[in-house]
Amino acid sequence: MKPRPTLEDVAGMAGVSTATVSRVLNQPERVRSETRSRVKAAVAHFDYTPHFGGRALASNRTNTVGAVIPTMENAIFARGLQALQESLAEEAVTLVVATANYDPAREADQIRTLLGRGVDGLVLIGEARDPSIYAMLERRGTPFVLVWSWRADCPWPCVGFDNRAAARAMARRVLELGHRQVAMIAGITRDNDRATARVEGVRDALREHGLNLNASRLIETPYNLEAGAAAARHLLAATPRPTVIVCGNDVIAAGALNAVRSLGLEAPADVSVTGFDDIDLALVLDPLLTTVHVPHRRMGEAAASLLLTPHMRNAEVRNVVFETTLVERGSLAPPRK
Amino acid sequence: MKPRPTLEDVAGMAGVSTATVSRVLNQPERVRSETRSRVKAAVAHFDYTPHFGGRALASNRTNTVGAVIPTMENAIFARGLQALQESLAEEAVTLVVATANYDPAREADQIRTLLGRGVDGLVLIGEARDPSIYAMLERRGTPFVLVWSWRADCPWPCVGFDNRAAARAMARRVLELGHRQVAMIAGITRDNDRATARVEGVRDALREHGLNLNASRLIETPYNLEAGAAAARHLLAATPRPTVIVCGNDVIAAGALNAVRSLGLEAPADVSVTGFDDIDLALVLDPLLTTVHVPHRRMGEAAASLLLTPHMRNAEVRNVVFETTLVERGSLAPPRK
DNA sequence: TCTTGAAAAGAAAGCGCTTGCATTTTCTGG
DNA sequence: CCAGAAAATGCAAGCGCTTTCTTTTCAAGA
Numbered sequence: 001m002k003p004r005p006t007l008e009d010v011a012g013m014a015g016v017s018t019a020t021v022s023r024v025l026n027q028p029e030r031v032r033s034e035t036r037s038r039v040k041a042a043v044a045h046f047d048y049t050p051h052f053g054g055r056a057l058a059s060n061r062t063n064t065v066g067a068v069i070p071t072m073e074n075a076i077f078a079r080g081l082q083a084l085q086e087s088l089a090e091e092a093v094t095l096v097v098a099t100a101n102y103d104p105a106r107e108a109d110q111i112r113t114l115l116g117r118g119v120d121g122l123v124l125i126g127e128a129r130d131p132s133i134y135a136m137l138e139r140r141g142t143p144f145v146l147v148w149s150w151r152a153d154c155p156w157p158c159v160g161f162d163n164r165a166a167a168r169a170m171a172r173r174v175l176e177l178g179h180r181q182v183a184m185i186a187g188i189t190r191d192n193d194r195a196t197a198r199v200e201g202v203r204d205a206l207r208e209h210g211l212n213l214n215a216s217r218l219i220e221t222p223y224n225l226e227a228g229a230a231a232a233r234h235l236l237a238a239t240p241r242p243t244v245i246v247c248g249n250d251v252i253a254a255g256a257l258n259a260v261r262s263l264g265l266e267a268p269a270d271v272s273v274t275g276f277d278d279i280d281l282a283l284v285l286d287p288l289l290t291t292v293h294v295p296h297r298r299m300g301e302a303a304a305s306l307l308l309t310p311h312m313r314n315a316e317v318r319n320v321v322f323e324t325t326l327v328e329r330g331s332l333a334p335p336r337k
Numbered sequence: 338m339k340p341r342p343t344l345e346d347v348a349g350m351a352g353v354s355t356a357t358v359s360r361v362l363n364q365p366e367r368v369r370s371e372t373r374s375r376v377k378a379a380v381a382h383f384d385y386t387p388h389f390g391g392r393a394l395a396s397n398r399t400n401t402v403g404a405v406i407p408t409m410e411n412a413i414f415a416r417g418l419q420a421l422q423e424s425l426a427e428e429a430v431t432l433v434v435a436t437a438n439y440d441p442a443r444e445a446d447q448i449r450t451l452l453g454r455g456v457d458g459l460v461l462i463g464e465a466r467d468p469s470i471y472a473m474l475e476r477r478g479t480p481f482v483l484v485w486s487w488r489a490d491c492p493w494p495c496v497g498f499d500n501r502a503a504a505r506a507m508a509r510r511v512l513e514l515g516h517r518q519v520a521m522i523a524g525i526t527r528d529n530d531r532a533t534a535r536v537e538g539v540r541d542a543l544r545e546h547g548l549n550l551n552a553s554r555l556i557e558t559p560y561n562l563e564a565g566a567a568a569a570r571h572l573l574a575a576t577p578r579p580t581v582i583v584c585g586n587d588v589i590a591a592g593a594l595n596a597v598r599s600l601g602l603e604a605p606a607d608v609s610v611t612g613f614d615d616i617d618l619a620l621v622l623d624p625l626l627t628t629v630h631v632p633h634r635r636m637g638e639a640a641a642s643l644l645l646t647p648h649m650r651n652a653e654v655r656n657v658v659f660e661t662t663l664v665e666r667g668s669l670a671p672p673r674k
Numbered sequence: 675t676c677t678t679g680a681a682a683a684g685a686a687a688g689c690g691c692t693t694g695c696a697t698t699t700t701c702t703g704g
Numbered sequence: 705c706c707a708g709a710a711a712a713t714g715c716a717a718g719c720g721c722t723t724t725c726t727t728t729t730c731a732a733g734a
Contacts, residue, residue, distance in 0.1 A: 004477070006690055017714045022692055032700090032712060047476070052455035053393025054690030057719045062389065064454070072415045074617065082409050082436065094454055096433050099419065117401070117431060118389035139384070140341070225620060254621040261623065280411065283562060284591040286598065286623040343720055354684045359722060369682060391720030394689045 005046035014042040025050060056118055065307055066096045066114035067123040068107055074223065074251050075279045077125070080147070083300030084123065091308050093120070102222070104191045108133055115142060121307040123147060127154060128193040145306045147299050149194050150321045157318035159302040163194045166292045166324040167201025167246075170274055173326060174244050175209050177334045179272065182206060183217040183242035185231040185252050195220070198248050198276060217242065221252065228255020229262070236263055236271065243271060243335035250275035250282050250291055257285055257331065268333035278327055287330030295322040342383035351379035362387060393455060402644055403433045403451030404460040405444055411560065411588050412616045414462070417484070420637030421460065428645050430457070439559070441528045445470055452479060458644040460484060464491060465530040482643045484636050486531050487658045494655035496639040500531045503629045503661040504538025504583075507611055510663060511581050512546050514671040516609065519543060520554040520579035522568040522589050532557075535585050535613060554579065558589065565592020566599070573600055573608065580608060580672035587612035587619050587628055594622055594668065605670035615664055624667030632659040 007018040014021065016039060023031050024039040031039070042048075056062045065088060069077045085095040098114060100107035107124075111133060114122060122137070122144035134156065137144055143157075150160035174182060184202050187195035203213050219234060221227035228251060235242055236259065247253035253275030260267045267273050267287055275282055275291035282289035302320045344355040351358065353372060360368050361376040368376070379385075393399045402425060406414045422432040435451060437444035444461075448470060451459060459474070459481035471493065474481050480494075487497035511519060521539055524532035540550050556571060558564035565588060572579055573596065584590035590612030597604045604610050604624055612619055612628035619626035639657045 007692095008690080018691075019693075019715075020713060023713085026692080030712080035712080047473070049449070049453045051394070051690050052399065052453060053390050053395075053397070053721095054719090055692080056390025057388070057394050057689085057721085058390075058691040058693080060390070060692095060719070072409070072419050073412070074415070075410070075412050078409045078411070078415070085436065094433065094435070094450060096431065098431070099422065112386070113431060116386045116389060136384070225617060258621060280562060281618065281621065284595060284618065284622060344722095345720080355721075356685080356723075357683055360683085363722080367682080372682080388720050390691095391689095392722080394691085395720075395722040397689070397722095 004051070005048045006051070007048075009046055010039065010042045010048050013045060014039045061120055062118045063092060064094045064096055064117070064119045065121040065123065066098065066111075066117070066119040068098045068100050068110045068114065069125055070102045071099050071223075072097070075281065076223070076249065076251070076277055079279075079296035080300040080303075083297035084304050085300075087301045087304030088308070093308070102188065102192065104129060111137075115140060121145075123303050123307070125149075126193050127151070127156070127158065128191050128196075143307060145303050145318075147303050149197065150319070152319075152321075154319060157306055159299050159306060159320040159322075161294060161299075161322045161324050163197035164201040164204070166294075167198040167276065168204045169201075169324075169326055170276070170292055171202040171205030171246060172208070173328075174246060174272070174274065174332065175205060175211075177272075177332070179244040179335050180209075180211065181240055181243045181335070182211070182213070182246060183235045183238075183244070184213060184219075184246045184248070185228060185235070185256060186218060186220045186248040187223050187252070188220050195248055202246055223249055223251050225251060225255040225258065228252035229259040230255075232256035232259035232273075233263065236260070236265070241271070244274070244332070245271060246274050248276060250277045250279050250289060253289055253291070253331070254281055254285055257287075257289075268331055269336060272332045272335070274332050282327075282329070285331065290329045290332035291327055293325045293327045295324070298322055341388070342385045343388070344385075346383055347376065347379045347385050350382060351376045398457055399455040400430050401433055401454065401456045402430055402458040402460065403435065403448075403454070403456040405435050405437055405447045405451065406462055407439045408436050408560075409434070412618065413560070413586065413588070413614055416616075416633035417637040417640075420634040421641050422637075424638045424641030425645070430645070439525065439529065441466060448474075452477060458482075460640050460644070462486075463530045464488070464493070464495065465528050465533075480644060482640050482655075484640050486534065487656070489656075489658075491656060494643055496636050496643060496657040496659075498631060498636075498659045498661050500534035501538040501541070503631075504535040504613065505541045506538075506661075506663055507613070507629055508539040508542030508583060509545070510665075511583060511609070511611065511669065512542060512548075514609075514669065516581045516672050517546075517548065518577055518580045518672070519548070519550070519583060520572045520575075520581070521550060521556075521583045521585070522565060522572070522593060523555060523557045523585040524560050524589070525557050532585055539583055560586055560588050562588060562592040562595065565589035566596040567592075569593035569596035569610075570600065573597070573602070578608065581611070581669070582608060583611050585613060587614045587616050587626060590626055590628070590668070591618055591622055594624075594626075605668055606673060609669045609672070611669050619664075619666070622668065627666045627669035628664055630662045630664045632661070635659055 007021050011018045011021045088095050098110040100110050126149045127146050146158040148160045186199045189196040219231040221231045256273050275289045278291045278293040282291050344358050348355045348358045425432050435447040437447050463486045464483050483495040485497050523536045526533040556568040558568045582593050593610050612626045615628045615630040619628050
């Protein structure tokens with residue numbers, strides 16, 4: 001089997017130096033068009049592709065950015081990732097995705113792995129993580145951006161929305177409709193600032209009405225159908241029965257709706273259910289899910305543009321916030337009188 | 338800012354040569370334990386991580402495998418990818434995922450990009466693609482495996498299941514229940530052997546009953562909710578109305594169910610709907626979706642193991658087939674008398 | 675104590691590419 | 705047509721690591 005062609009092979013055939021070939025590949029405008037086409041012909045002849053390692057070594061860049069997300073198993077991050085990838089691809093940057101399964105240790109591992117692969121930048125979900133990780137990132141000087149959460153005074157570049165405010169808005173609407181028996185199924189708040197903020201948001205709204213979220217009315221579960229259903233069954237067994245279950249995300253809400261149905265109850269007549277994130281799932285449930293719409297794609301695009309901006313490090317626009325909107329569909333209605 | 342530490346730094350501190358440090362990193366057992374721990378201390382002190390490019394250049398491997406999938410936007414490939422990634426991670430191999438959006442040109446592009454990144458192996462979905470791509474792959478000698486489809490005499494390593502047989506089984510069951518007005522919403526069959534095979538399977542079964550799939554009873558649509566719903570609305574407007582709509586995948590089926598509902602019909606009383614793939618979605622629909630269960634995770638694992646097996650190239654087990662199972666849930670019932 | 679073979683460690687040659695600097699070629703205006 | 709400037713190209717030094725070959729160290733038997 002013949003060895004892969006090298007720059008030298010191409011250069012030889014085109015009758016130029018390897019430097020010129022390299023230039024044709026990286027800064028074509030710096031080479032006379034005549035030479036350029038000769039080189040291109042040689043490249044085509046050998047079906048030459050630059051060796052990634054050689055390139056990375058010499059230029060100290062990989063044109064790769066990494067993203068560490070909690071999971072691919074549900075569609076929550078899919079749309080954002082897709083947008084991120086598309087935006088990066090426009091600049092010939094490849095996206096490498098790793099999953100951490102909501103486990104901080106595993107996340108740290110994955111971050112290290114990606115850094116080891118020499119990613120030029122990193123996209124991380126949320127802000128909550130061990131300071132040592134941020135220290136490592138800064139020490140290595142690898143640019144990174146946090147997505148899916150946002151605080152005005154976040155010390156790192158971040159692109160997201162105010163989870164707390166969004167949850168608060170949802171809860172306010174719930175209360176406005178007259179609900180007073182409010183229960184919540186949140187994601188696991190530990191090490192998850194988004195889940196935490198969403199709980200706080202709901203608490204805020206309740207407090208405004210002189211209510212609070214009793215411990216027995218709040219369950220934290222993993223983000224999956226079965227867990228959501230189990231939690232809902234538990235909550236619905238209480239007396240008085242909640243008239244609404246506010247869920248930490250759409251997947252949990254879907255599970256809750258399943259539980260409602262399996263208990264012989266009907267949503268929203270007997271109990272309302274709300275979600276968060278507005279993934280496709282929300283549109284296939286029956287009733288359609290009232291949820292918080294999140295700008296998935298725009299977050300992905302913004303993250304890409306932050307990462308691709310070289311002057312990113314010079315403060316300025318390192319902090320992008322998007323609005324969320326409340327999408328009212330069938331799963332939320334006033335409580336039965 | 339201080340430059341990233343190199344092997345030499347570590348070697349210097351540990352009082353050994355770079356060769357020894359390299360050995361500690363790659364074949365620890367070949368270094369005396371005393372020296373080894375000295376080196377490890379130095380590594381820790383510098384928080385040293387090998388430079389990816391350097392390593393790739395010297396060893397000519399990247400410990401990376403690439404996967405090109407049609408899309409991340411729905412969960413169809415998520416579980417399989419997750420499994421693939423986990424299996425690869427056990428061997429310290431990183432997975433790079435790219436999407437092609439069911440576009441052959443884009444897929445070719447992505448494959449080239451991944452090859453350019455020096456992946457050690459490639460996972461591709463399905464078998465249908467331009468011969469030139471296979472030629473390129475063979476020329477470069479990059480191992481690859483096709484997943485999600487399978488043929489006994491597939492000339493390339495593949496891991497999947499018999500889409501046609503699975504669809505045939507589903508259709509047989511449909512017919513067995515008494516349906517005779519059968520319609521199908523397939524994925525776009527062009528450049529998609531799985532979608533094609535599924536249509537063929539349904540045709541097979543119909544033929545066994547002396548029926549055929551009239552052109553007016555078969556619609557091809559992209560794999561998304563809206564398209565599925567639109568197709569279903571179209572099919573349901575016909576007279577006589579189909580008593581069952583067999584869908585090319587679960588997402589389409591979900592769309593179809595939405596359409597059924599929006600037309601004021603009820604499934605399965607007025608019309609049955611079946612899916613294919615058995616993704617989570619199937620479990621949140623109302624009624625629960627009758628579908629074909631596909632061994633997502635096992636395909637991912639098998640693909641990983643094929644790719645990680647060095648002697649993969651020597652024929653033998655390059656061809657793995659899994660069984661699918663028919664999962665009967667609520668969305669399929671006998672036609673109304 | 676000395677030999678000897680195996681184990682451990684070192685020296686150094688690249689791997690394929692980019693890039694600063696030097697050199698040559700081409701272009702421009704007088 | 706020529707000098708000087710600008711553009712195009714070449715030269716060659718690495719980038720950080722792995723690996724072959726060689727040398728040194730070690731342990732055990734004689």
